[in-house]
Amino acid sequence: MRILLSFGLTGLVAAPALAADMEISIEIPKIDASEYHRPYVAVWLEKPDQSVAANLAVWYDVANAKKEGDKWLKDLRQWWRRTGRTLTVPADGLTSATRAPGSHVVKFDGTHAALKDLAPGEYQLIVEAAREVGGREVVRIPVQWPPAKGTALNAKGEHELGAVAVNVTP
Template sequence: MLKRYYSRRSFFRQAIGGLLALSLARAQTGRPWPKGFTLKVSFAYEGGGFRYRSPYVAAYVEDEKGNLVKTLALFLMPGKGERWWDTLRRYFLLGSLETMRTLSGPTRPPGRYAVAWDGSDDKGKPVAQGSYYLCVEYAREHGPYELFREKVEIGENPFQKTYTLKGELKEVVLDYGRKA
């Protein structure tokens, strides 16, 4: 029978490693997203005039640390408009070029658009309840750059919030509750 001797250093290394693993496991197992709940996001923008080009728009969700959780919409033409993708400054730093190529669709004219978040991340895994940031980023060639970033608390309580904005991005409406 082989006896194993532990030094103080190896004991503390194993103990700290075990505690870190336990705390990470607890952090990842928060209360799950409530069944049947969605976060509906609608946003409106206007524009027009000489040399008007439809804007690039990204609607996405970040966690409290600022990491990308889910891309809800990406109005950005792949191929032709790739050289201007970095105009969506925050999203460009968070996402990858391959993700952008996969999720992007054509730019859209001024109007009102709606998307919904079902509580899953970009990989399709469910997220836990807690604090998230909802972002709508807007950039237009020969035009303004705007970023709407609002903290939302995902839990058992439904809410509805309307934000009126002063730029070309005119309004963002958040509606969290049971699916209709």
């Protein structure tokens, strides 16, 4: 647990900080297809009213010299409608290249820009994947922020995503 030290009227005061750590594991399954393309993936936290609380990761074709990869971001339909169309990409600390089949882990500490000002409450971790000449899939995992204790939560996609896990620790 992190401790926030502040100087109050009665001297130095120790209070728990609202910082916590989040680790997200996303499995991209190997799909047997004659024309396979790596999926675009967006990861974000959503408030109960379905508005975006924080963008965490966007994996897409960032290396395309003609920036043609940007135009396919709209295939991540839920993410695009909620926040993607207003985002300037590439964005430091958010966007990166697509990933090959396998398990991929992204880690955020409580001081990360996306989490440091996140209000306490109930959220949904959303992972959306879309693949050219393939399908689209969304996985949702409910998350309490900040966590009162270490929590491991899991979900599983059916086609474009495999196992998705989130571990949050105070």
